[in-house]
Amino acid sequence: MTIEELVAKYESDKGMLIPIMQDIQYEYGYLQAERLRELAVILNVPLSRVYQVATFYASFRLAPKGQHEVTLCMGTVCYLKGADRIAERISEEYGIEPGGTTEDRLFTLQAVNCVGACAVAPVVIVDGNYHGNCTPESTLEILRGLSRQEEEEASAHKGATSTRRKKRE
């Protein structure tokens, strides 16, 4: 959907600025500066207000995310049970802080306040799947799994193209 269509979906209601921006982020992956400018014009709100909203709420992203989304819960219970150690180990291993994306764009690390799964703390969510009772090691293992998965897919893809090439020959 174009920005115009998204705005029309909400009947150009300025009060719906946040849902519209959530839809833009869903549609385009993140909030590109260009789209925000377009939105400000179409919805007739000052660009400064669009940016105020974009930077006030934690769920808005102004940069593209990695292939996978890794969300680390930093709620009280997760913290009590060692979530900060998990965050530290990820930072050491991948050189990123929460909010950052790995250099190879494998994943974006996010820290959130509480995901409401405290009974199985610490919790790590990878692409929407909940992993409970995590340790620094088990979390790193999950992340290593992501790179393996990518590698396998890449090599499978390579394999497929080379067989095709062979056939053609």
Next chain:
Amino acid sequence: MSAEKIVRSVGDLEKLRKELQNGRNTSTKIVRVCMGPGCAAKGARGVYELFLEAARESSTKVAIETKAVGCHGLCERGPIVIVEPGDIFYQQVEEPDVAEIFRETVLSSRIVERLLYEDPETGKRVQHAEEIPFYRAQKRIALLQNGIIDPTSIDDYIAIGGGYSALAKALTHMEPEEIIDEVEKAGLRGRGGGGFLTARKWRSCREAEGFPKYLICNGDEGDPGAFMDRAIMEGNPHAILEGMIIGSYAIGSHHGYIYVRNEYPLSVERLREGIQRAREYGLLGENILGSPHSFDIRINRGGGAFVCGESTALMASLEGRAGEPRAKYIHTVESGFKEKPTVLNNVETWANVPAIINEGGKKFASIGTEKSKGTKVFSLVGKVLNTGLVEVPMGTTIRQIVYDIGGGVKGGKQFKAVQTGGPSGGCIPSAYLDSPVDFDELTKLGSMMGSGGMIVMDEDTCMVNIAKYFLHFLKDESCGKCTPCREGIPQMLYILEKITKGEGEPGDIEKLEALGKLVSETSLCALGKTAANPVLSTIKYFREEYETHINEKRCPAKECRGLFSYMINAEVCTGCGICKRTCPVEAISGEKKTPHTIDQSKCTKCGACFEKCPFTAIEKV
């Protein structure tokens, strides 16, 4: 043209309920798989799918229904599976167990003993939830249908839960004022934290000038360590919708909003489905149940800001602005959302309304304490044996909740404190274990009810560190509008960071107290006004822990890095060498099969060896 409504009158609703109930074959076997966040994280989805598959592939003539239900409560023992008839309660069910349960219990009504709950005191295995100590002391009103009905099925809510009968009663037999009177008789107070009398809010809004009037459900459950509202939204969304529709009739509102936390995508989905069904059935929209009353609800997703749990910030967010609160000398019931009279109540508050209308305010008020009526849902988490969701009468003591229901502290450790009220709350020490839990008692203890998070802490939790955690949280979440909160919290945090690094100085505690008092007295909204609670309550009850950090540069709970050291117990160490290989700074030495030692001058206290040692030979001293 919109489709024909399914239910056009109260008569239609009752007819539908009868049909649904009669249509239920009593010989049908029902398998209920808990899909609450705890069970889901333990693989409940896979279990559910295997049950579906087993039922599909079975050649039996018996009707089998497999249901994915909302949180049942005892998350610690998830995934939970319950088989009807008989309500056989199975716990810690894994995928390989499905075939056996299906063959034995579903098809042959036999019990699979090994998956039953074993009472730790008697050693007896019990078949029903009511026999488990965790459930025995509970009383369920808001959670009554949770874990029983399929949250995606409005028919389930109508047939099993007697759903929408309170709405029917309200619309046909009660005047709006009578509804407010009933809620007043019930003594219902807001479950979101403030504890304001719900009826008083409704009445002020009803009497306020200005139109339209708005009604909002606050589902922005921001307190870390709390998932009560999530469980209701995902386990029984229609109870919230029914409560809201009744409320809308009482105050004369036609527009409702549910503001749901961004981190709860499933809650959004469940509510959205629920609203859609309710519209199709004629329970939302124009002329509800044939009455002159019209009301509709829309959902807004939050943007991920804790401060939006505050009512005026939430309304700002709904208006498409940054969630900054405003001073409340003009009440939101007079001028709230879009500067119109607005009632805002929390999820759990709304979910209590149908029961109050159905059974009368008097009955609700017969439960609880003098000034806090009814029940309260808590998420009992942290270092407690039975983590999960509990609903108890107001006035139940902390000891009953932590020990009788929660089974005490995990791993035989010493109880240290229970934290209630989220980042605005405080830590209550063991001396007050016998205090009754209600709005006023918790405030007296320097904490607060909050939305219902109850986090148990044991001897390994450093109280200075936990205060630091909350202030760190609040520093990030302060909206920045008022100076005391924006500047005061980072200053308190700075002092706490110094203390936990061993750089505390005499006088720091007094500075924290003075700053805390200042921030709470001068901040604009509840976030700032309560921000000092975690610090002030821990100083009040655990002052000596602060002093040890400052004067002896030692962390008694051995949590603050640098204020304790790691040592290898030579008697336990087998010399396996794992710690040596793990240490990132080569601080560990020792020959194979002989006890290793840590060079304290090289050790960075990272704790990697402590976590890796398979023999727990590494100790914190």
